[in-house]
Amino acid sequence: MSEVKLSTDGIRYIALFESMTGASARDCFEDSENNRLIFVVKSGDMGLAIGKGGEHINRVKKTIGKHVEIIEHSDDAAEFVKNAFHPVSIKNVNLIVKDDKRIAYVEVHSKEKGLAIGRDGKNIEKVKKLSARHHNIDDVIIQ
Numbered sequence: 001m002s003e004v005k006l007s008t009d010g011i012r013y014i015a016l017f018e019s020m021t022g023a024s025a026r027d028c029f030e031d032s033e034n035n036r037l038i039f040v041v042k043s044g045d046m047g048l049a050i051g052k053g054g055e056h057i058n059r060v061k062k063t064i065g066k067h068v069e070i071i072e073h074s075d076d077a078a079e080f081v082k083n084a085f086h087p088v089s090i091k092n093v094n095l096i097v098k099d100d101k102r103i104a105y106v107e108v109h110s111k112e113k114g115l116a117i118g119r120d121g122k123n124i125e126k127v128k129k130l131s132a133r134h135h136n137i138d139d140v141i142i143q
Contacts, residue, residue, distance in 0.1 A: 023049035
């Protein structure tokens with residue numbers, strides 16, 4: 001488990017998110033390149049964060065004025081990587097230590113590889129950054 005360091009803005013965003021949704025956020029990652037915020041919510045709080053018909057998450061998006069994504073936290077590193085790739089269906093996640101680096105090899109259905117990588121690699125970069133922040137995973141490789 002690694003220590004997650006939050007910026008002042010991150011702390012403000014989390015306070016706003018929690019007050020508007022009632023869900024507990026463990027992390028807020030600001031991706032200014034793609035104008036989005038990624039919240040990591042406590043395991044089991046995903047439904048609360050989204051709200052009925054998406055009303056909570058939509059209210060947060062409107063208030064902040066950025067695209068907002070939610071990922072459910074898991075203490076299990078492989079499960080966390082799967083959650084971070086959602087909505088892509090993951091066949092398997094293998095965590096391997098090679099040359100003192102933790103690497104997650106992710107098996108994805110061939111027709112969903114493009115979605116897993118994302119335009120300009122934004123989805124795979126999101127997963128890499130969050131996996132490093134929460135589980136000290138040095139690299140994520142799609143197979």
